[in-house]
Amino acid sequence: MSEYEVLRLSKATRTHSDGADDTDNVITLAATAGKAHSVGRVDFSYSDTPTDATLTVAVNGSTVWQQFVTAGGLGPLDLGWLTGGTGEAVVVTLSSGGAGVTSKLTVTHD
Numbered sequence: 001m002s003e004y005e006v007l008r009l010s011k012a013t014r015t016h017s018d019g020a021d022d023t024d025n026v027i028t029l030a031a032t033a034g035k036a037h038s039v040g041r042v043d044f045s046y047s048d049t050p051t052d053a054t055l056t057v058a059v060n061g062s063t064v065w066q067q068f069v070t071a072g073g074l075g076p077l078d079l080g081w082l083t084g085g086t087g088e089a090v091v092v093t094l095s096s097g098g099a100g101v102t103s104k105l106t107v108t109h110d
Helices: 003-011
Strands: 013-019 025-029 038-046 053-059 062-069 073-083 090-094 103-109
Touching (some): 013 025
Antiparallel strands (some): 038 073, 053 062, 053 090
16 A cells, blocks of 8 residues: 555545444435545445345446445455545445344545
């Protein structure tokens, strides 16, 4: 990791959300005039093995990254500072893990 990346991470904001049982866990970086959101890292976890679960990143309503999540526990994702357009919202969604499964989601962004 370069010195620039270490510095950027040290100044980044971390937004955290605890998901309820059998519910999508969503963090929205709202559209802001004159600002382009960048997401550097997503940390996520399920309390148990999820059923039909996905992690999705959408910019301005369009999915730009989506993968299945097939195991419980921690799943870090380095996005290399994925950046949306100026004035566009970024939404990170960790889908419901199924009945009896809760989740945690943290988005590191600037």
